[in-house]
Amino acid sequence: MTTDGVEVGDRIDERIAARHDRLTPQEQRAAATLLEHLDDLATYRAAELAELAGVSKATMSRLFRSLGFEDFDQVREHLRGLRSTGEPRRADGAVDPAAIACVEQAAVQRAVEHPRTEEAITLIAEARRVVVVGWRNSYPVALHLREQLAQARDEVRIAPAPGQTLGEELTGLGRQDLVVVIGFRRRPAGFAAFLAEARSCAATVLLVGDPSAVSHAAHVDLWLECPLTSALAFDSYAAPMALVSVLADGVLARLGRAGSNRVRSITAAYERLDETE
Structure with a gap:
């Protein structure tokens, strides 16, 4: 207009x-x-x-x-x-920590109580391979999810690797595989094209994003809406990170003894390599 x-x-x-x-x-x-x-x-x-x-x-x-x-x-x-839309803007007036904490708590509760969380956990636990994808501010959430899932199961990778592209990450995936796409607002151009490409390789596609990603929900197999809070100049990712914890915990529980054995094996490797305190 x-x-x-x-x-x-x-x-x-x-x-x-x-x-x-x-x-x-x-x-x-x-x-x-x-x-x-x-x-x-x-x-x-x-x-x-x-x-x-x-x-x-x-x-x-x-x-x-x-x-x-x-x-x-x-x-x-x-x-x-x-x-x-995600553009940083300073909040009106003075910061009210109590009010911010209340907003964050409500967002976290909405995220972890999503009715399709169990369905997502099943997909992640049962997939042959899991590729977790995220760009920009979604990348840290994707990386954290990959790191947590890798404690519980094998064949979990993050994409895109720094400085790399995505075509090679999708090639070879099939019906037994899962692509978890983290797509919070201010997504890159080509986001829809990536989802279409992921679906074309026959892999199952799980999309996690804030309400602004709902237009992409019809083009994936499972959509988990997760809120961001905007009480301050920059978006808070407390709710997405809480959801990551719930998903990873659920996968570990679903895998049972196999998951626990993997955790112990990784801990033993840390000790042998003296990698952690």
Whole structure:
């Protein structure tokens, strides 16, 4: 949607860049102040921003309208929308540790009580081979899952390896194999194509991601929705890491004596190699 040459879906900084040359000198000063304070804009009132910029409140209001916003409240709503997509934005006001802990607890509970967790555990425990895949912020979650699963069972690998590509990781997989894809928001371009390729090799595909990944759910065999919390500037991965623990614990329990024997063998190898304290 376009309003007076402004693409309404664009971020505020993109809107400013697109219209900068058409702004008056006063509006350009106001725009520069907006850009300087994007991270903490919610802590200001429109009049305070105008004062910081050295312009009138009317000039600041004209700038908002020129950028496609009705008023300053809509600007703040736009920035909150950016935060919900995973873009880091500082939280409004002072940090409230008790409130953050409450939000985290609720997210963890939602993650570990997912009704299809047992189904996921069965797939992981019974697969011939397991490939755990993750990019960007999802990679640490994927790596942690791989490390925990490797304690309980063999044939678990992480992809992509640093500096490597994915084609070779999928080649040779079949119906007895499982691809666990960790896909939290701000996924890379080509995410959907990877899921399609994984399905084409006949392997079972398990997708774990936040609600923004629901559009991919129809293209996998099992979808586990896991929330992220956004109380601070950067997403918290407490819930995904808790889910990893639940999945790994469930796999170890499902494998019984074979899993316990593997744990003991790994511990003995650590001791022989003097790898851990």
